[in-house]
Amino acid sequence: MGTVSFEGLVIFCADVEKSAAFYEGLLGLRRQSSDGDITLALPTKGNPEGAWLLLHKRHEGIDVTPHELGTFTVDDVDGLVERLRADGHRITSEPTDQPWGVREANVADPDGYTLTLSQPLPTASS
Template sequence: MTIALHYCHITVDDVDAALTFYRDALGLEVRNDVSAGEFRWVTLGSADQPGVEIVLSEPHAGRSQADGDALRELLLKGALPMVVLRTDDLDATFERIRASGAEVLQEPIDQPWGPRDCAFRDPSGTMVRIQQETKG
């Protein structure tokens, strides 16, 4: 039996603003863009990992008003979990994302627990860490 990550959700307050970060700055490709009433969600992925996707959606999409309100409050506080991505060239990835105007939280450094990584904030405030495993 095999278990693998297929997709994960990232809650955003503005799908279009999030697309400029995840698609344009990170280089992910749009796989699906679905309207559902007044809301929409967008799935993105990497050509290198065709079976893994990120789903961007607003707090109230597919949720009750109360649940959407609660999730929006957490989003506004910056209290939602971070996202950790992996790259094979951290320095080039960092420079491309920084050039997009994204908020830099941490420039590339070697972490004592192993990976070399950097961190940004997406337009909705979610921390996005990007790691490159060290060799050796």
């Protein structure tokens, strides 16, 4: 078997600009290109330009069921959740300490895709 690597993720959006504003504002993702669709740089651990998130205009007849996109590590889950709530975004689960050593919350993007926001909990030696 050859080498496998993750390149990026495509999501189908009702309003590409609205979704781009959400991801740029929420996660600070940087726009790489825009030609009807919008590509955002999706940083990965150790590689700030590691992958991409392509926001593609959903066309009539395309049936897309929003799903969990993945986990994004942030500096302050509670602060970000409060900011998102104040901006009118739907929080699908409140910040909660998890037994695997992180504090997590979930938020829905403008199209209903769910993102997990994760913050490492301080260790006993910290």
